[in-house]
Amino acid sequence: MSASTTDRAASQRPRLGRDFSQLWWSAAVSSLGDGATIAAAPLLATRLTDDPRLIGAASVAVTIPFILFGIPAGLLVDRLDIRTMMVRVDIARAVLLAVLALGILGGWGGLPLLYVCMFLLGVGEVLSRNAAQVLVPFITPQAGLATANARIMAAQEAGTGFIGPLLGALMFGVAVALPFGVDAATFLCSAVLVSRIRGTRPIEPAPVRAGVLSEMLAGAKWLFSHHLLRSLALISCLINLAGNAMLAVLVVYSGKELHLGPFGYGALLACQAVGAVVSSRFAPALTERLGREGALVATAVLIATSETILAAVPSVYAAGAALAIFACGTVTWNVVVVVLRQTLVPQHLLGRANSVYRLVAWGGLPVGAAAGGIVAAEVGTRAVFGVGAVAMALVAVALLVGARRQWITRAEQSTAQAPLPADTD
Template identity: 40%
Template structure:
């Protein structure tokens, strides 16, 4: 392929970006339509929640394995294959709904397969990005991808998915199948091709030594442990995510009982956070250029402490909305900076495995925090207890990470 012009994102990035945009839109529609589909089959809340769990469970089961697989295979071809596979799964689910044979087990199986594919495609896409984007443009590229996620998956797809389901129960899933098919075609059109690298311990560039998958996973864990900056950030992310999800596990009750909001007001609070996230993706590259990574991540630690403290003390809805907007900006700035730093520091042959460890900490922390939040709220202090606990946890993380973060600009 022709060399990329320095400082430009390039045509390959725009193909990858568009592929992410269309698949995020379809995926978001399915996230809304999935619970609606299950609810049309059963009134059991545990079975309805199980549909969400079916798509999340593969991240806990397979994320580390998926990372090792991503580092073994041609990532472009892997993304194409997985997207085509997800297209077929959704097409089959669409057909089953039309035929009237889409029971709970069929829906669960489809969502589990979709989640499994997601562990591979998302990990491969993140690992592929540094190969198609100049290093000095990683923040810009990651910011655009995250902005596309917020707009497509979080904002536009939610009403779209609900509307399509009302028109016809099968329609959102057929729509999602089409988006994955289009995404596969776009990624297949990438001009980038992998450059063979020397394999470990004597494997030549064309015939690298293949070890057991477990050994390759262990190598990824050891590689992350040997990089102090990334090890510290992974630990911070995992702990902070537990704290955040513990606080927000009962957020709907907080909005009703503490702030006195109706369901519409609760929705507006969530929209404020999403709007802040969108603003954060626009600001992240400029803020990084002006202030550097260390200052911004330190500021993010203060935002974490401040957000939980303000929510624990205020009774005013607009104050809560404002702090959630600020928090939304912080989460996207943090995400852009950490993803870009990881992509710069990690060798290409390890990017899948180390990225999968981050995903495991992210989703594992979310699951643990959600369970913990309900326990804290029930144990005493009501809906405010998780926020106070989260503020204290974030303060401890800030105290331990403040000095190491000061060295990130030279990492």
């Protein structure tokens, strides 16, 4: 490659700025601790019970807040200072994890405490992730949105799926409470980093005549009136249902069928993160090459392939490859749909519309975790993977039909021509 070509490529690369750097480091550090907890929590559950349903309940507890608190969280994000809220949420999660670590050390850290802590961590995740996605368009140029979201996803996946789980599994072997204490420390670091962000989203004052209920419903009305985003939310729900059913029983599958210990389970999660990091690096270019419709079809095919491999080939190496493929699909999907939300939703409704989207999309997480535990207990873990493969194959067909009709391009054109809806009734 010539020097002029290199210089031209560098000049075309979007500069994301100092504020984005602070946000990226916050996501990277906190995700590292989260990865330790993601590996340690189900390992702790397996020490307390051998019932797949009770083990899967830990995943239900951490994901069900997206159903219960998704819409109120969106209203808070639209009405409060994002930086202050993110800092306070990180501090609260640090305290919560410290309590869990102390409970384990004190001998009173049983399943009830684990479920309560996972539930409250999920509440914090609802607020923090929504706030971060709303903040990104205000601290990065629009031309860099795809790159910015991909980099944050890469940091999150590297921490939660690769480095964090490996460290979490190792720390769990040293001391059961250690990974939870480390996660508490990473949240404190994240709070410091977020507090140093200078730019933010202007706080929108609440309309004088608007009630809390009508404000919350404004985002829902806008989202459900938008055919493209409504459809993507429903498809995301199905993807999350199938994917979380798989992940909820993975610790059982790795132990009983693959005969892996805690470190082996962490290594499996690391395979997922490797795929996610690789995908986040190339997802923007892949989307540009295939088009957004084609990229979404490809993601469904990848996820269906990963579930098929898990169901058909009981091998450690096949499982690692399947998890890497699964992550490639989910990260590419997220890069496309997050940018669509950030560009199509009016800014004053972004937090609420984003939370409603998450309410629908992430609503599949607790349902999938519960269903995965039940099916695994009654039929076996490989049956969970087989059902997921069939569901994702149907999703791929539906997306292919939409791609042939250019539904994203047509939706963007209709959105640009339509007048903005009022904030309230």
